[in-house]
C-alpha cells in the first residue's frame with residue numbers, strides 16, 4: 218500500500234466516524250500559518266496543526282483541507298507571491314500536494330474564498346488551527362468576518378472528539394514514522410552516553426545528542442530536550458544549561474527526535490562516573506522495577522490509570538525499603554505520600570504530538586488529587602496505541618521544604634533522611650510502548666536500562682576517552 222493509499226484509507230475511517238455523528242455540515246481544517254518572530258522578518262519553527270497533518274500526512278503552512286459529506290475532501294494548496302519567493306522556498310504545487318496526500322481534488326488556495334462563499338448560510342465545523350479566524354488573509358481569504366461564516370462549536374467539538382478517538386490507534390504509516398523517530402532518539406541517547414564525563418556541561422551533552430538525532434533523519438527535537446545533571450535532574454522539564462557535571466552525580470536525559478511530524482520521547486538516567494553509588498543504585502532499581510512491571514502488565518483492555526497506581530505502589534514500597542517513607546505502601550499511595558517523590562503521571566499518549574490527543578476517555582477528567590493530577594492518560598489501552606511509560610523518583614527541594622506538605626506528611630516521611638538528600642536530583646526511565654493484540658512492544662528497547670548494562674557502556678566510553 219502506498220503512503221497515499223494509507224492516507225485515503227485513514228480519511229475513509231474519519232468520514233465514516235463523522236457521518237455516524239449525524240452532523241452533515243461542511244468541515245474546514247486549516248494547517249496553521251507561521252508565527253512571526255518579533256524584531257526579525259523570520260518565523261518561529263512551523264508546526265502544522267496535528268489534525269491537518271493526520272488527515273493529509275503533510276505539514277504545509279497556509280494550506281487547508283475541507284470536507285463535505287457529498288463532495289468529499291478538497292485540499293487548498295498554498296501559493297506564494299514572487300516577492301515571497303525571493304525570501305522563501307516555493308511550496309509544493311496543488312498537483313504535487315494532491316499526489317502526496319491522495320486528495321484528488323487539490324486546488325490552488327485562491328479557490329478557498331469561493332469554497333467558503335459556497336457554504337454561506339450553513340454551519341461550519343472548524344477543526345485544525347483556528348488562526349484562520351484572525352489571520353484569514355494569510356490563507357488567501359478576505360477577512361473572515363465578512364464571509365459571515367458561522368462556526369458551529371458543538372459540531373466542531375463532536376467531530377474533533379471523533380477524530381481524536383480515531384487517532385489513538387496508529388496505522389502503518391504512522392508506526393513507520395514513529396519507529397524511525399524512536400530509533401533516532403535511541404542513537405542520540407547512546408551518543409550522549411559516549412561523551413558524558415566529569416567536567417562536561419549539560420549543554421555540551423545536549424549538542425552531541427541532538428547532532429545524532431539530526432544525523433539519523435530527525436527534522437527537529439520532538440520537544441525541548443531535557444538534560445539535568447546533579448540536583449538539576451530533579452527538575453522535570455529542566456532546560457540544559459552551562460552547569461558542569463561531576464563524578465558521583467546522576468544525569469537525566471529526556472529527549473526525542475521528531476520525524477515527519479511524529480515524536481519520540483525517551484528518558485534514561487545514568488551516572489557521570491561509570492558507577493551508580495549505593496543509594497543511587499537502590500532508587501534506580503526501584504524506578505526500573507516500577508517501569509518494567511508496568512510494561513509487563515500493559516496490553517489491550519488494561520486501564521492506564523491502574524498501571525500508574527501499581528507503579529506508585531512499587532515506588533512507595535521501594536521508598537519504604539530505602540527508609541525514606543514510613544508505613545504501608547497501600548496507605549502511603551492512598552494518602553498520596555509517594556507523590557512527594559513521584560509528582561507526575563506514568564506517561565501519556567504519543568504520536569503527532571508528544572502528549573498526543575485522546576488520553577482521556579470521554580466522560581473522564583483529570584482528578585484533582587496530588588497523586589493523580591498530572592496523569593495524562595486515563596483510558597483502557599487498545600492495539601495500536603503508543604504510550605510512554607515513565608515512572609520516576611525525585612528529590613524536589615520546592616516540594617520537600619514546603620511547610621504545609623511537611624506537616625501533612627509529618628509521620629509518613631523520614632524528614633531527617635530526606636533533608637540530607639535534597640541535592641540528590643532525580644531518576645526517570647521512559648520507553649515508548651506500542652500496544653499489540655496480546656501485550657505490548659517496547660519501541661525503544663534498543664536503549665539499555667539495566668543498571669549493570671548502563672555501567673558497562675559508561676565504563677567503555679570513559680575508558681575510550683582516557684585511553
Ligand code: GLY
Pocket residue numbers: 440471472482571
Ligand atoms: N518528555 C517530555 C514530556 O513528556 O513532557
